[in-house]
Amino acid sequence: MGILLQVVFAILVVLVFLVVYFNLRFANYLKLKHNEVWLKLNKPSWAPSSSKSDQLLLKEFLDKDGYLKLDDPQLNSLVDLKKKISLAAMMALFLYAGMFLAFALKR
Numbered sequence: 001m002g003i004l005l006q007v008v009f010a011i012l013v014v015l016v017f018l019v020v021y022f023n024l025r026f027a028n029y030l031k032l033k034h035n036e037v038w039l040k041l042n043k044p045s046w047a048p049s050s051s052k053s054d055q056l057l058l059k060e061f062l063d064k065d066g067y068l069k070l071d072d073p074q075l076n077s078l079v080d081l082k083k084k085i086s087l088a089a090m091m092a093l094f095l096y097a098g099m100f101l102a103f104a105l106k107r
Contacts, residue, residue, distance in 0.1 A: 005103055008096045015089035022082040029078060034070055037061075 027045050030038040038044065041061055042054045061067060067079050 012092040018085045
């Protein structure tokens, strides 16, 4: 079980780096191709803003499919990939947490 725990942790670390990378690509793409939207969203970057209102603006833009209104296929595929990578990272985190607890409680 120890080796499996290490493998899942390594996968989790890779996924976290991918999430940061795709957040950076998304923010840069918006800045370059849709600057007015990027400014309206208070200049999102690779890391979540400390402002709750800025986070809510970006969340609404992504969840309410505001990016689809821009009619940009490249942005659509980037957001879809970003969502899939984020979901995979969350699943890996829950898997790792469950395995870690099982491993720790077994001892």
